[in-house]
Structure formats: structure tokens, C-alpha cells
Amino acid sequence: MYKVFLVDDDHYVRKGMMKLVDWQYYGFSICGDAANGEDALEQIMIEPPDLVITDIRMPVIDGLDLIESLNEKLSTKPYFIVISGYNDFKYAQKALRYGVQDFILKPIDHEEIQQTLKKVVTKLETEKRTKKYKEKMLTVTLVKGLLQEQDNLLTSDSQHLMFCHANQFTAIIIEVNGINKDAYHIYTKTDGFLEQYTYSESTALFELSPGKYFLCITDLFLTRNDLDLQTFIDNLYHFLDMDGIFIYVGITIKQLSEIKKSFQSVNQTIQYKYIDLHTNIFLYQKLQHLPIYNEDLEAAFYTKLRELIEEHHMDGIKEAVKEMMALFNKKRMTADAIHHVINRVIHDVLDLLRGSLGEEQRISNVKQIIEWERVPLTAIQLQSLVTDFLVESSKTLCSCYQNNVHATIHEIKKYISTHFDQELTLKSIANKFYMNPVYMGQLFKKTYGVYFKDFLLKLRIDEAKKLLRQTDMRVYEIAEKVGFNNSDYFVTQFEKMAGKTPSQYRKFIITRGMK
Secondary structure, rough: OEEEEOOOOOHHHHHHHHHOOHHHHHHEEEEEEEEEEEHHHHHHHHHHEEEEEEEEOOOOOOOHHHHHHHHHHHOOOOOEEEEEEHHHOOHHHHHOOOOOEEEEOOOOOOOHHHHHHHHHHHHHHHHHHHHHHHHHHHHHHHHHHHHOOOOOHOOOOOOOOOHHHHHOOOEEEEOOOOOOHHHHHHHHHHEEEEEEOOOOOHHEEEEEEEOOOEEEEEEHHHHHOOOOOHHHHHHHHHOOOOOOEEEEEEEOOHHHHHHHHHHHHHHHHOOOOOOOOOEEEEEHHHHOOOOOOOOOOOHHHHHHHHHHHHOOOOHHHHHHHHHHHHHHHOEEEHHHHHHHHHHHHHHHHHHHOOOOOOOHHHHOOOOHHHHHOOOOOHHHHHHHHHHHHHHHHHHHHHHHHHHHHHHHHHHHHHHHHHOOOOOOHHHHHHOOOOOOHHHHHHHHHHHHOOHHHHHHHHHHHHHHHHHHOOOOOOHHHHHHHHOOHHHHHHHHHHHHOOOOHHHHHHHHHHHHHHO
């Protein structure tokens, strides 16, 4: 309710104004009235109103002198409405210079005074919101500075803030877990929740990092709204009503300068995040005596996980991640220790991928996994993210391996094509390219549709045909030239493929050329 003070030397006019308007409807309550400017000045200085409605012509101090005095003496100036039985332009002109909201002639018109009050209320509401917003921003600036140990901010300039009038302060962190969650929505929703209560200026709310919001609650806010801390936290959690919301509550301190101690206790509370406590609300006072440990997993786990990835054992990878999450809880590991384990797993896998010519770029969620600590994640969300990353990494490694093998088989073909005149066997080539002979033979047939032996024989016979056409080399010389140690065996194989012996083939070519 805004306070209004009535000043008029006519008793009946004052009483009439009290009854003329439904003051409560417009958000006003009459805090006092006076028959002259002197009495009005004295009362108003004790309890300043938001609006003064005054007559101009009054004994001792008239209305305009009253307005002038109040403007000089009050730090927060009220709004003024002047009423007069005289339509005097000079009075109206002077009243406007003093910032009077309106000049109303007697007898007072009911509709006119209502319209004027609506304008005043609109301006008062705007001023109230602006003032409240500025105070909240100054409070946030103060708290941020104190968290950075800038104690020099606690000066007389900050003492006017309602926040500084409190006697107890409790740091809280509201955490929005999940990638691509609309975390800012939770900020605005929390701010709206606080605005439902009175004295919301005696709180501080701001973003700490993506998905994390700092809230400081004071005893002033709680007592004025007839709340205790636990009830407030429970009400806030149910009001936010979103999956993945965690609330961490620190210790309550009695000196604003020690707010960082409460903040540090909140961060200690976050260390319990991945221990299965069957709650989304973590209070330092309840958790501080529960043991948690900064441990690592055994080296054997990392070795086993790497083998599963290299062997492309998808089900095994999923089970290993489940086992890892279970170990976190069983060993009662701190959030920091868990972050260390996850980062070690990620970097081990990325090293594997980098060994495959930078193939980490082919992982669709590689950016998310590298920057996973930037956004809060629940245990389930973390398990899902890590599992997806490891499975996709294993598939990529498999693809890289297959591509490398296919690249190798092409190199083998190229090698055979340029060394067919030498003594070549499946085993000798497989050894040269560090492959299993049987697997190489199968892969060659699968890739080119022909067995290695047949491919090599065709190369040699085709080259022999070329030499028979273009040279006068003897048959045994050609056999040796194309890689046959036995000329008889060469003749036999040539006849099988060409349908003629080497001599018959040469004679056929010469005879056809003479026609």
C-alpha cells in the first residue's frame, strides 16, 4: 500500500476526500491529514508519504510553500496533487515548476481525481520496480565482490541496501543438469519465485557458470515471510519442478564479510553429488560428517576398457561404464575424483583416435565430451554421455582399421603389379606387409574378385604376350623375364590361358600381320 497525506484547512473537504475515493482500490492508505501547512510539514517529516494532496490557500504555511519545503528537506520526494478553489494561472504555473503531478479545481470531480490517482500509481509502481531492480543489482555486485574477497566493498554506501540489514546469510547453489537444458529458464523462474515474497531485495541471485546459479538467503527474508530455511528450500525445489535440478545448501554465517565461508561449504557439498543419497537437495550440515574419498580406479580397469574399445566389444563397453559408475558410488568418491577418472578415460580414447590420423574429428559428440565439465550432469546423464562416446569411438576405430586394411590391400596389388617378374608367394608378400597370409588371400579375393595366384599368373602371361609380340627373345628367355623359373611350366600355363603355346602365339601374330 502507498501512503497518502491530505492537507486542507476545510475539515469537511478533508473528510469528504476520505470518503470520495476508494483509496484501497487504487493501492493507497491515508496515513494522516492536517488543517494547515505547518502541521502537515511536521507530521510528514516524521512519516513521509508517497503522495501529498494539498490545498493551496491555507493559514501559516500555504500549499506551495509546503511543497517547496518538503522538496528541500526530504531525500525521497513524494508526489503532489494540488487542489484549489481558485482558477489562478500563476498558482498552477508555480505548482508545475515544483513538479506537482496535477492541479485540480474545487469542487473535486470524482472521475478526475480517479484518473489522476491512476497516473500517480503507475509512476509509483515504475519507480518501485526501478528502485528494486537497482538495489538487487547493487546487492549482486556486492556479493560477487565479497566472494572474490573484496572486503573494501562493505562501506557506508552499501549499508543502505536491505540485504546488509540482515543478521544471517546462507549460500545456496541451484544446479541445472543436462546438455542443451534451458538453464536460464530456471534462473528467471527462481527470480519469479522470490518475487512472490516480501523483502526479496534481501536476497542475491546470479549465474555462477553455465547451469549453476548462486542464491544467498537471509534471515530477514525468511522471518518476514514466516519461513524456515528447510521449508523455503523444499518450496523452491517443488516450484522449479524440472528433472535434473539439484540444490546445494551451505552453512549459515552471521557476518556478511564471511559469505565466502558459506560459499566454500556449498562447494564441499557438491562433492557428494554422485553418491546415491536418494535426494536432489544436499545440505552441508547433514553431509559434513559423511566420509567421501579422493581416489582413483585401479590401472587394470583402464587397461580392460581400452581393450574392449580396441576389440570393438560394444556390450562389454556398456557394462564397463556401468561398472565404473557403480565403483564411484561404492568407493564413495568425490565429484572431483570422478571428474579425474572421466577425463582420464576420455584422454586415453582421444589418444587412440589421434593415432588414427586425427579420427577424433569424426566423433559426433567429441566437442561435448571434451567440454563435458562445462555443463552439470547427473550420474545417469554422465553414464549416457560417456557410453555413447566410447561406443562411437570404438566404431570409428573399427572403421579406421578397415580403411587401413583396404589401403594396404591396394598397396599389395600395386606391389605385385610392379614386382611380378620376381619370385613372389602369398606368404612372402603377407610377411612384407605384416599380414596373416590366409587373411591376406581372403581379403585379396574379396576386394578384387580373383585369387592372388591367378592374378599373378595373368600379369605374367600378359607380359609374356607383349614380349612375344614386340621382341625376338627366345621362349625360355621370356619365361625367365616374366618370373618363371621353369620354361616348360611357363609353356604349360601359357597354353592354358591363351589357348596356344608361346611359339604358336608368336606365329599367329606374325601371320595375321602379313594379311
